Amino acid sequence: MSNSNIRLDPRLSAVASLVKRGNRLIDIGTDHAYVPCFLVSSGVCPSAIAADLRKGPLQNARQTIAACALEHSIETCLSDGLDAIAPQKNCTVVLAGMGGLLITELLQRTPWVFESSVQLVAQPMSHAEDVRRFFFENGFAPERERCAADGKHVYCAMAAHFTGEKASVSPAMPYGGLLFQSEDGTAQRYLHLQFERLKKRRDALAAAGTDANEVARLNAVLADFEAMRA
Template sequence: MNEVKLSKRLQAVAEEIIPQSVLADIGSDHAYLPCYCVLHNRIVSAIAGEVVEGPYQSAKTTVEQLHLEDKISVRKGDGLSVLAGGEADVITICGMGGALIRDILERGKGKLQGVQRLVLQPNIGAHNIRQWLIENGWELKKEQILKEDGKIYEILCAEKGNPMQPYGEQETAGVLMGPFLLPEKSTVFVEKWQHELKSLKMIYEQLNKAAETEETERKRQELLEKIALIEEALG
């Protein structure tokens, strides 16, 4: 092995990494992203973190086969615990749910000192990340939405700054749907939210058949507000 081919989504992530930075790829799996970035001289060095034994061993194998042990440190540990403070310039976390990425960032807040950019690729629940960024002083700088192998992914890039800058008067809709993605309304974006709208309406119908409780009524109201928000955004 002397080359690494990235998926469309990881290629898009790679392009958002600051050139000649030190990368920490958390949940690195086979370590394809850091290996690709080193091989293409995009970064100086990298840390590949994995909490699960199987992927950790896979990452080590990939790095060894490419003879990149001097450039990439493969470490086993939970989330950002594999890092020392100030060790990385850029952190990437890809291929997880938004709620899990948020929790990793929250638990590892102390390790974010000196980090210049976060590049986050949630499979679902990107709103969880946007809310965390707002609450912790990170400004969303760029978003992408793309479709690969029938699945839709979002990529969020953030740097320290004014967390409310991208939102303007559309904070609620922006947190849910993306302040950069919402005005663009790409074909993939519309497809994602039409599907989401259909799912929410089905859940609402099921709740209408449920026993009347305060909790049921609260959930119904939340759903109605979300449905109205999405319908207005899609026009």
């Protein structure tokens, strides 16, 4: 595999497109290391750390890195989240292909990411609202969000950096974030799917009659969601 042979699928392309040019890349949960190999070989990032919790995925990463002859600029690291990564500046931390709650837990316990020169790029496979909420509540300013469709799936990737200014946002914001301002067709599809998912959950809970507080919360989210899209 030569450098130019790394082809990213739409989901990982969305992730890569958000990474700040010139930053060192730290890819957490890298598995095959496609994102670091793509971004280093294309000159967007000068160097990278490809990290994973497990030895098997890290072996996949080493194989891709070797196939691209990028051993001199991409190092691998066995790490639970960012625990084994030394504090960095002027870097982008990518957390893609993991659940939203796990992503927030990994960030929460890493003090050095609460720094303005550290860009975060998250691509949660579920519970994206947890990641947006984490950003708003912990002083991270959202930079951009990109959606990508692959078959029947629509994925969202989001970039943010620390400013220290905590934001109190309206009920629907964690569910759509910057996408409420987007006219992109895939973003609109993502918002539609989010809305339908919330409505389904509200209807199921209302029918069960077990959690009136959550039904009321979801009603507020849905009303705000409609207002944001109007």
